[in-house]
Amino acid sequence: MNRRLALGVLLVIAAVSGAGCLDYATGGGEITAETLDQEPPVAYQWDADADVYIDVSSDATFTATYNVTGVEELRLYRTSFRGLEEPTSISAFRYQYPNGTVLSGSEFRARGGEIEQTPDEVFVRFGEQFQGGRIGIHANSIPKRLSLPVYVEGSHEIVLPPDRQVDFWLFGNVAPRGYETEIENGRQHISWDDVSSDTILVQFYLxxxxxxxxxxxxxxxxxxxxxxxxxxxxxxxxKRQRQEMGLDVEADEPDDDSPPGS
Missing domain, CATH: 1.20.5 (Single alpha-helices involved in coiled-coils or other helix-helix interfaces)
Incomplete structure (x- = not known):
């Protein structure tokens, strides 16, 4: 029985290891055109003033736009609970030219842009034909928590779902410091003029x-x-019961240090 159990464990380990090796051999899995061309659940804020604008939804997802002016390659990744890097699971990819024209993910690829997924990250590469502009992505998050690497330098703005806040220190947390908050249309906005850290963390509550x-x-x-x-x-x-039973006699006992006859 013990041998069968040990053999079963070894087979499971071998299967998991084989799957991991297959991921590396195949580049971690291709992102399909269908995934990239999905419609975003909310409209991208192309006209946002911030270089990075992140709209967090109540279903633990977010949409974001990134100003990619001067960026040749963007590396999209997350850190797992095990401390390992993994690709950000993106969908609804869009690229907006500076003139306002918007391309879907498959159109971006057809015009020479690259979107490549590896076991550790997603690379977005911009050729000479993509000078400036913004990209929009949709991705998963964690309930009441957003933790993301800083993909693009510059100003950042994060919009929380309705009726969510970060002000109470016991439930809310924002990093890095140096941010400002304001309420617009029932939603809390958190903004930084510039982000110098490698990661942004926002923990919020209802x-x-x-x-x-x-x-x-x-x-x-x-x-x-x-x-x-x-x-x-x-x-x-x-105490009263002890007194009634005569057990509390400490007050009646003589002091050992008192002189005789006192």
Whole structure:
């Protein structure tokens, strides 16, 4: 039985290793034209003032536009929970020329642009025919948390889903510092004039989370106070019982250091 179990484990390990090797051999899997040409769930903000504009949705996805002026190659990757780099799973790729013309992912490729996925990243390469402009992508995130490498230098703006905030320190967190926040149309905007770090992190919460937290803290405080009162009453009652039984005689015992006859 133990041999069969060991053999089964070895087969599973071999299968996983083989799949990993296949990924490297095949370049990590091609991104299909169908994936690249999907319609984004929300319209890309091509006219955003920030070099990087990220619109976070309540379904743990985001759409983003990046100013790629002067950029020859863009490397899109994420860091997994194991600390390993992996490709950002992008879809709905768009490229906008400076004159406003927008290409789909397959059109971008047809005109000489490259979108290549490896086991560690997605490379977007711009030829001489793509001078300036912006790209738009759609990708997955994590509920109530956005953590992304800084793909493009410059100003950044992140828009949270409706009724989400970062202001309460216990639930919210933003890095790097030096940001500003404002509310527009019921959504919190977080912006940096320039980002010097390698990663941006935004951890946010629902406004109703604060109400739930307040209720929990109120109940916990009431339980704590009630427990303390109950414990004190129990001690007082035990003390009275000991006195009634004559067990508390410390006050009647003579002091060993007192002089004889005192």
């Amino acid at each position: 406004e109703r989370d604060l109400s739930v937290f307040a209720v929990v803290m109120t109940v916990a405080t009431a339980i704590g106070i009630g427990g303390a009162v109950y414990y004190k009453r129990r001690l007082d009652r035990l």
